[in-house]
Amino acid sequence: MDVWTRVDSYVAETLIDADPALEAALAASDAAGLPPIAVSPAQGRMLELFARMIGARRVLEIGTLAGYSTLWLARGLPADGRIVTLEAEPAHAAVARANFVRAGLAERIDLRIGPALDLLPGLSGDAPFDLVFIDADKPSNPDYLRWALRLTRPGSVIVADNVVREGAVADAASADPKVVGVRRYFEGLAADPRLVTTVVQTVGCKGYDGFALTRVGT
Numbered sequence: 001m002d003v004w005t006r007v008d009s010y011v012a013e014t015l016i017d018a019d020p021a022l023e024a025a026l027a028a029s030d031a032a033g034l035p036p037i038a039v040s041p042a043q044g045r046m047l048e049l050f051a052r053m054i055g056a057r058r059v060l061e062i063g064t065l066a067g068y069s070t071l072w073l074a075r076g077l078p079a080d081g082r083i084v085t086l087e088a089e090p091a092h093a094a095v096a097r098a099n100f101v102r103a104g105l106a107e108r109i110d111l112r113i114g115p116a117l118d119l120l121p122g123l124s125g126d127a128p129f130d131l132v133f134i135d136a137d138k139p140s141n142p143d144y145l146r147w148a149l150r151l152t153r154p155g156s157v158i159v160a161d162n163v164v165r166e167g168a169v170a171d172a173a174s175a176d177p178k179v180v181g182v183r184r185y186f187e188g189l190a191a192d193p194r195l196v197t198t199v200v201q202t203v204g205c206k207g208y209d210g211f212a213l214t215r216v217g218t
């Protein structure tokens, strides 16, 4: 086992309390044949912490899968907080919905089914969001950034997952649509002087990847 995978296990065992609802959500995802591409436990805890650190009350997630990251984000909200999560695949959404009910967090989570670019224009009544987590089809990241900026306010935070792609993000010649999508996302971030961004590279049980962290300014 890679040393970083061992460290991930150690961190999770030592610092992250076992949570039956979260473990059941992953088990249900596996049982339904969904791909094992959710965030890791340590990364889920990071999302929860971000929500708590900024006192988020309204969260938008693009890309639900089985709702594992949604549950972590929901855990970071106050009782009257709400998370809207968007998922294109009805089969994924069905697993997620059952996971939200089992976790007792369904009241806090508004799951909407369809391609995110069809659903985002209908969210202006739910805006502004304090935190946006982008984790769906990477080629659409530049469009998701435009929508995130329409649906947030000064002080909001935008987190995008899987932006390092085993280092391929630094390859300007890459023709991989996911890499191109992430690079265009970065170009959109760099072009807007209101946005302050960094990238945190990660290694662990999910391989080598990373998060882009952005604060929306005035």
Ligand SMILES: C[S@@+](CC[C@H](N)C(=O)[O-])C[C@H]1O[C@@H](n2cnc3c(N)ncnc32)[C@H](O)[C@@H]1O
Residues within 6 Å of the ligand: 037, 038, 039, 062, 063, 064, 065, 066, 067, 068, 069, 070, 086, 087, 088, 089, 092, 114, 115, 116, 117, 135, 136, 137, 140
């Ligand atoms: C990486 S998974 C999300 C993982 C989840 N955020 C987690 O960490 O637990 C990406 C999800 O985005 C969904 N997706 C892909 N394209 C989409 C689109 N255009 N609109 C909405 N969801 C989409 C996929 O069906 C998949 O369930």
Ligand SMILES: [Mg+2]
Residues within 6 Å of the ligand: 037, 038, 039, 135, 161, 162
């Ligand atoms: Mg991801």
